[in-house]
Structures are given as C-alpha cells and as structure tokens.
Amino acid sequence: MEKRPSAKTPVWSIEDSASLYGIREWGHEYFNVSARGEVVVNLKDGSKTKPVSLAQIISGLKDRGTQLPVLIRFGDLLRWRIDELNEGFATAIREAKYQGVYRGVYPIKVNQQQEVIEEITRYGRKYHYGLEAGSKPELIAALAYMHDPQAYIVCNGYKDEEFIDLALYAQKMGIQVILVLEMPSELKLILERSKKMGVRPTLGVRFRLSTESAGHWAGSGGDASVFGLNISQVMRVVDHLREEGMLDCLRMLHYHQGSQIPNIRAIRSAATEAARVYVGLVQEGARMGILDLGGGLAISYDGLKGNSTASSDYGTKEYCADVIEAIAEVTDEAEIPHPDIITESGRAIVAYCSVLVINVLDINRFEGNGIIKVTDDSPALLKNLHDLWVEVTESGKKITRERIQETYNDALYYRDKLRSEFSYGKVRLRERAQGEELYWKLLSWVSEHMEQAGADGGQMSRVEHVLTDYYYANFSVFQSLPDLWAIDQIFPVMPIQRLKEKPTRKVVLSDITCDSDGKIDHFAHGCELHQSLPLHDIDIEGGEDYMLGVFLVGAYQETLGDLHNLLGDTNVVSVSLDNGKLRYRREQEGDTVSEVLSYVEYDPKVLVTKFRELAESAVTQKRITATERKEIMAAFEEGLRGYTYFET
Numbered sequence: 001m002e003k004r005p006s007a008k009t010p011v012w013s014i015e016d017s018a019s020l021y022g023i024r025e026w027g028h029e030y031f032n033v034s035a036r037g038e039v040v041v042n043l044k045d046g047s048k049t050k051p052v053s054l055a056q057i058i059s060g061l062k063d064r065g066t067q068l069p070v071l072i073r074f075g076d077l078l079r080w081r082i083d084e085l086n087e088g089f090a091t092a093i094r095e096a097k098y099q100g101v102y103r104g105v106y107p108i109k110v111n112q113q114q115e116v117i118e119e120i121t122r123y124g125r126k127y128h129y130g131l132e133a134g135s136k137p138e139l140i141a142a143l144a145y146m147h148d149p150q151a152y153i154v155c156n157g158y159k160d161e162e163f164i165d166l167a168l169y170a171q172k173m174g175i176q177v178i179l180v181l182e183m184p185s186e187l188k189l190i191l192e193r194s195k196k197m198g199v200r201p202t203l204g205v206r207f208r209l210s211t212e213s214a215g216h217w218a219g220s221g222g223d224a225s226v227f228g229l230n231i232s233q234v235m236r237v238v239d240h241l242r243e244e245g246m247l248d249c250l251r252m253l254h255y256h257q258g259s260q261i262p263n264i265r266a267i268r269s270a271a272t273e274a275a276r277v278y279v280g281l282v283q284e285g286a287r288m289g290i291l292d293l294g295g296g297l298a299i300s301y302d303g304l305k306g307n308s309t310a311s312s313d314y315g316t317k318e319y320c321a322d323v324i325e326a327i328a329e330v331t332d333e334a335e336i337p338h339p340d341i342i343t344e345s346g347r348a349i350v351a352y353c354s355v356l357v358i359n360v361l362d363i364n365r366f367e368g369n370g371i372i373k374v375t376d377d378s379p380a381l382l383k384n385l386h387d388l389w390v391e392v393t394e395s396g397k398k399i400t401r402e403r404i405q406e407t408y409n410d411a412l413y414y415r416d417k418l419r420s421e422f423s424y425g426k427v428r429l430r431e432r433a434q435g436e437e438l439y440w441k442l443l444s445w446v447s448e449h450m451e452q453a454g455a456d457g458g459q460m461s462r463v464e465h466v467l468t469d470y471y472y473a474n475f476s477v478f479q480s481l482p483d484l485w486a487i488d489q490i491f492p493v494m495p496i497q498r499l500k501e502k503p504t505r506k507v508v509l510s511d512i513t514c515d516s517d518g519k520i521d522h523f524a525h526g527c528e529l530h531q532s533l534p535l536h537d538i539d540i541e542g543g544e545d546y547m548l549g550v551f552l553v554g555a556y557q558e559t560l561g562d563l564h565n566l567l568g569d570t571n572v573v574s575v576s577l578d579n580g581k582l583r584y585r586r587e588q589e590g591d592t593v594s595e596v597l598s599y600v601e602y603d604p605k606v607l608v609t610k611f612r613e614l615a616e617s618a619v620t621q622k623r624i625t626a627t628e629r630k631e632i633m634a635a636f637e638e639g640l641r642g643y644t645y646f647e648t
C-alpha cells in the first residue's frame with residue numbers, strides 16, 4: 001500500500017519549485033528544473049538540444065580548481081537569441097509582405113566582452129547583423145570585428161574629429177557606417193571632415209520622440225530626453241544639407257525610446273510617430289531608406305506579464321510583427337517605399353547568456369531556539385511573554401484569525417515595553433535577551449499558523465518581513481549586480497539544487513561586502529514581488545554546499561560593476577556541449593587581491609616591503625620569532641595572490 005504523506009511532510013514536487021521560482025516564465029525554453037530537482041540549462045549538442053545541470057557544471061569546475069562565485073557564459077543562448085530576433089523579423093516581414101529588410105545591430109555597450117562581440121559578428125553574419133558603437137573605443141572594437149559589407153555599424157554618441165575620421169575611413173573601405181547626429185553642432189564637423197577626405201557620409205539623425213513610455217528608462221525618450229534633436233532642429237539639419245547639396249547623404253531616422261519598455265502599446269505608438277517623421281523627411285527630399293528603432297525590446301525578469309520595469313507584456317514575435325505593421329501602415333498611406341529596419345536590441349540579446357553562481361556561507365536565523373525559564377523574581381513583562389507562550393502552545397484552544405492577531409499584538413506590546421524598561425535600567429541584559437527570544441518564538445508561531453487561519457496579508461504581512469533569515473552568500477552586489485543596487489532591478493534568483501524539497505525558510509540574501517546595501521531583498525516569485533526568497537534550511541555546520549543561481553545577468557552588469565570593498569571580478573567560464581561532454585573554454589581567473597589593490601594605486605611590492613618592516617620590528621621586539629616571521633610573510637604573500645572572494 002502506498003504510504004500517505006504525514007501532515008509534517010508536505011507534498012512537494014519539482015513542478016511546485018518551477019512555479020514558485022517562475023523559471024519557465026523568465027527562463028523561456030532555456031532554463032528548467034530536472035526530475036532530479038536541479039536547475040538545467042538547455043544546450044545544443046550537434047543538432048539536438050540537451051538539458052545540462054548547473055550543479056554538474058559547477059562540480060566539473062570545482063574539480064578543475066575553480067572557486068565560486070563564478071560567472072558562466074552560454075554561447076548557445078546568445079546564438080539562440082540572435083536567431084529569435086532575426087527570424088522574428090523575417091517572419092513579420094514575410095507575413096506583412098513588407099518590402100524592406102531587417103538589419104539589426106547589437107549595441108556594444110550592453111556587454112562589451114570580446115567573446116560576445118566576436119560571437120555576434122561571426123554567428124550574426126548570416127543575418128548581416130551589425131554593431132552599434134556609442135564611443136571611440138566601441139567603434140574601434142566594431143571595426144576590428146565587423147567586416148560584413150552588407151551589415152551596418154551605427155555610430156551614436158558624441159563624436160570628435162578622430163571618431164568621425166575613423167567612421168569615414170571605414171566607409172571608404174566598403175563598410176556601411178552610419179554617423180548619427182545626436183546634436184545639431186555635430187553636422188558642421190562631419191561635413192568639414194568628409195569634404196576633406198572626399199567621402200560622402202552616410203548620415204542618420206536621432207529624433208526626440210514625443211511619445212513617452214513606461215519603465216525606468218522612459219526618460220531616454222520623450223520631449224524632455226537629453227538625447228537627440230527636436231523636430232525644428234531636424235528641419236534645420238535638412239535645410240543645411242540641402243544648401244550644401246548633400247540631402248542625399250541623409251539616409252536614416254533614428255530614435256531610442258529607452259531600455260526595457262514593458263508595454264507593446266508604447267512601442268507601437270513610438271514606431272507610428274517615427275514612421276510619420278520618416279515620411280516627412282522623404283517628402284522633404286532626403287534620400288532616406290532606413291528607420292532605426294533603437295533598443296527597448298524588453299525581457300521579463302520577474303516572469304510576469306506586467307507593466308513594470310522588470311516585466312514585459314509582449315514577446316519578441318509580437319514586437320517584430322507590431323513594429324513592421326505600424327511602419328507599413330504609415331508608409332503605405334503616404335505611398336512611399338517601406339524603409340529597411342534597424343533595431344538596436346541589447347538586453348534581449350545578451351541578458352540570458354550569463355548566469356552568476358554563488359554559494360551560501362552562513363545563516364543568521366531569526367527565531368527563538370532556547371528554552372526560557374522564568375522565576376518569581378523575573379520582571380512582570382517577561383512573565384507576561386512567557387505566559388503568552390505557554391498559552392499558545394499548551395492551551396489547545398482553537399487557532400482563529402482573531403487569536404493570531406491578538407497574540408501578535410500582545411507579543412509586540414510586551415517586547416516593546418520590556419525594551420523601554422531596559423533603557424530605564426529596570427530590566428537586566430539577560431532578562432531583555434530572554435524576552436526577545438520569547439518574542440521570536442511567538443512570532444514564529446504566528447507565522448506558522450497565519451496562512452491556515454486566513455490571517456495573512458494586511459498589517460500581518462509585517463510578520464513575514466520581521467521573521468526573515470539572512471543568508472550570507474559569496475558575492476558582491478556592487479561588482480556583479482550593480483543595477484540591483486543602483487536602480488532596484490529585479491533578477492531571478494533560485495537554488496540550483498534540492499528542488500524536490502519544499503523550501504521552508506524566508507530569506508534575504510546578504511553579500512560579503514560590509515555595506516548595508518549589499519543585499520538582495522526584492523524578489524519575484526509565485527507571480528508576485530516579495531521582500532524575501534523561499535530557500536531551504538541548510539546544514540552549514542555539516543558543510544552543506546548550497547548554491548544559488550542569479551539569472552539574466554548578461555546585460556549591462558559586467559562592466560558597470562565596481563570594486564566596492566575591493567571585491568574584484570569573479571571567475572568567468574564559457575560552457576558548451578560537445579558530443580555529450582561538457583566543454584569549459586575561455587576560463588578567466590577573477591581578480592587577485594594584488595590586482596585589485598593595484599587598481600587603486602598600491603604597488604604590491606611596496607606592500608610586501610612595508611609589511612616585512614612591521615614583521616621585522618616585531619622580531620626585534622621579541623613579539624614573534626624569526627621562524628614565525630617567515631610563516632607570517634608567506635601568509636601575507638599568499639593573501640596577495642588569492643581570490644578576493646571567500647575561498648574554501
């Protein structure tokens with residue numbers, strides 16, 4: 001006979017974990033939970049796609065001596081995304097009988113790593129996928145890697161003479177480089193340089209849309225945006241080019257609505273507005289031919305289909321279909337040819353391909369564990385708390401919503417009064433500690449029974465917040481997840497193992513910087529936003545290795561990260577499958593202590609010399625022996641060579 005689960009062992013399956021952490025929503029077809037209860041990533045093995053456990057990848061890395069935290073890059077996911085966007089446009093163009101072509105460009109700033117640029121230009125060539133450069137260094141990287149004469153290099157950002165000259169030289173050599181006017185004054189310099197070099201430049205103009213969007217980066221578009229030309233400035237550019245006999249050089253209208261635009265309506269309105277301006281420019285006599293929609297294609301970090309910065313109420317296919325339809329509608333009405341389309345999607349291309357894996361080092365549980373005994377001499381408030389505890393645990397009374405609320409109110413009242421008596425010297429330190437312990441016990445009881453008695457929500461949701469454990473994990477928010485700290489970005493976080501078990505703790509994740517902002521305390525799970533994350537209890541003393549994945553970190557995070565507390569770059573590795581075997585490539589060791597110190601102008605040799613002086617003076621003062629000095633110096637030098645994160 002099948003054994004029925006007891007009331008104490010709640011039924012929990014990998015399906016529950018998948019829906020709790022929303023992995024099928026934010027992870028699309030790239031990430032999933034395996035029957036073994038582990039997070040898997042789907043990788044290509046020849047023509048097949050196979051799930052590979054992240055825990056297995058980490059185990060292989062550990063065997064090779066690579067420590068956590070580690071950033072894993074999956075080239076397969078990058079290629080998958082390039083296909084999805086380009087095929088999305090190809091389908092939309094085919095279905096709408098659109099006459100123009102799609103020529104996407106990848107904005108280098110979103111992830112500038114050489115590996116990413118190399119792969120995008122190599123794999124993207126079949127789609128004539130180009131690059132967007134927003135600065136001189138980005139243009140130099142683009143020119144080194146992008147040699148496809150049918151793809152574009154779009155130059156945004158402020159341009160000096162050197163930037164312009166480089167772009168014009170590339171054009172002379174047969175690369176399609178478009179110089180986008182970001183401000184009116186750039187035109188004069190571009191015309192001067194092109195005349196001097198005998199090149200007719202390919203020009204674009206960045207237009208400031210009046211359509212405003214939702215989301216954190218809405219300010220990058222709209223009338224008040226700092227970038228681009230307003231409508232009268234665009235007209236002055238047209239007049240100037242006409243006077244110079246160069247109106248045929250104006251080939252492209254560009255706009256950028258902002259990054260991560262969560263709703264499709266805003267995307268469609270912007271495309272319609274831009275198409276109208278495009279039509280106007282053609283009617284003015286400009287040659288045109290290209291409409292560049294900038295970035296903004298959002299991904300859902302929270303797995304929800306909402307209208308928040310972390311969400312997206314549309315997918316790639318819908319995005320492609322809607323912008324093609326909107327542009328066709330306006331240009332058909334004006335009876336002018338459909339323009340070729342460029343988009344500068346960054347986040348949607350690279351976010352998925354990097355996963356940060358971190359390990360939990362320690363736990364601070366907020367619960368009362370000890371047995372508290374009160375005596376006749378104990379303060380009355382401590383006795384009250386104790387009586388309350390005895391009453392909830394031993395009275396056998398029915399647990400109702402009212403009883404839970406009353407217990408919570410009384411526990412809070414007695415605890416606060418006890419604290420106040422302590423501050424007047426009426427309660428001793430040990431008595432206050434006993435009172436706090438009872439308070440935690442009572443709150444744990446409240447939390448345990450709240451849901452079943454229907455007392456959750458409202459002011460009681462504070463209980464959950466108060467009862468949150470701190471799990472200390474081996475990473476730095478500032479180095480690896482800067483947007484989480486700077487703009488409250490949500491990233492999907494979940495355990496990569498034990499997913500057959502119900503997580504029983506509610507957790508805030510603290511990093512190992514000693515900064516109170518160094519924590520993750522906003523999460524999306526169970527279709528809602530929360531201030532804590534359900535995780536499993538961990539046997540820290542027994543040395544359990546509990547790992548968490550932080551997903552969708554491939555966009556913007558790597559180069560925006562900083563050296564707070566001198567925690568440096570993490571280890572990085574690229575992982576793929578080859579004939580069923582894992583391949584680890586491009587392993588890059590994270591910064592050593594000596595490297596991060598040299599970034600802030602310390603000379604490691606001088607540090608050793610100075611520390612040796614201290615050690616030698618300790619020998620002279622007979623605080624340590626000469627042999628101890630040798631050991632101490634070896635430890636110091638080993639420390640300089642070590643990883644900046646917690647080493648095991």
Ligand SMILES: Cc1ncc(COP(=O)(O)O)c(C=O)c1O
Nearest residue numbers: 256259260295296344345346347
């Ligand atoms: C001009 C320009 N193009 C493209 C992008 C990339 O945007 P996203 O990552 O949302 O696709 C940005 C980023 O804000 C941008 O400023």
